[in-house]
Amino acid sequence: MRCTPEVMDDLRRPCRRKDPRSHAWASHPEVFLSAEVWNRPEKGALAEWALGLEALAVKLKAVAAVLLRFIEDPENRTAAVQATLRSALHHCALVSHHEVLPAVRLFTLKSGAAPQEWRKGLARSPKPVRTRNILPHRHEADVLSDRQRAVLRSLQAASDLGVPEATQLAKEVAAHFYACAQLAKHARHVVRLGPSTPRTKGASLVDRWIQAPMRCKSAAEDPGPSPILQIGPVLCGGLDAAVMELAQGTEQIAEADKRSPHMRSEASKTPELQRKARRPSSARPRVKP
16 A cells, blocks of 8 residues: 555554544444444445455465465475466455555554454444355356466465365455455445435434543543622521521521620620521622722
8 A cells, every 4th residue: 555645644644533432432433333234334344354354464465374384295296286386376465465464554544453353343233244154156257357367276286286285275365355356246236326325313323422522531531619609798508508508507697695704795796697697688788999
């Protein structure tokens, strides 16, 4: 995959979501992906194709390891067998480097999720496509590229020259080739139909994603103590607190009257302050600065 200016601009572009806290659906991304696949089937078709290519890349890597083991085997020292095995290894590398890995990298870069998350999301869909269970069809041999056909011819030639394991390798690789070809054909057909109408009603999935609550409660900012409201000369955290303070002050005055005459004179000033506090602001005398 070439690093074009468009790709570099996408990499430099900052994330739209400025909130560093994790999202409510971040712990289960497959739920969001399955809902988006249900809402936009063309995304599901492209994801199926990309996952099939990823499985093909893994298979080609395993086949290359087996071919290297065959090349180093003392029983395969003849020139014809060595040339055939090296040709198969060369064509496997070409298919992986030019046809498979660029598409997998582009999917990983643009899809917004890891391949394993897409695999779980597609498994939750009503009818997931099982790429590994698709068998090759002989009448669709023309859908393969020249490099892919060269890989199959080389493996079949190695089997004819006395490498029996190459026959099973050819069947497994062909199954992956045909599966990816079918998934690519289906994806092109779905994309050619154009974007479908969203199946969900009301707000879109992106809007619901943005408006959903945050998952990590510990990362939420502490709002801190509530601001103190000034109601007349009384400073309190609310009207209920002011009423409770006034009620407690009346009880303290009654107890002070019973204890000592000195405290009775000090406490007698409290009812006057309470009456001034209950007086409306319009009736209070204004003090000039």
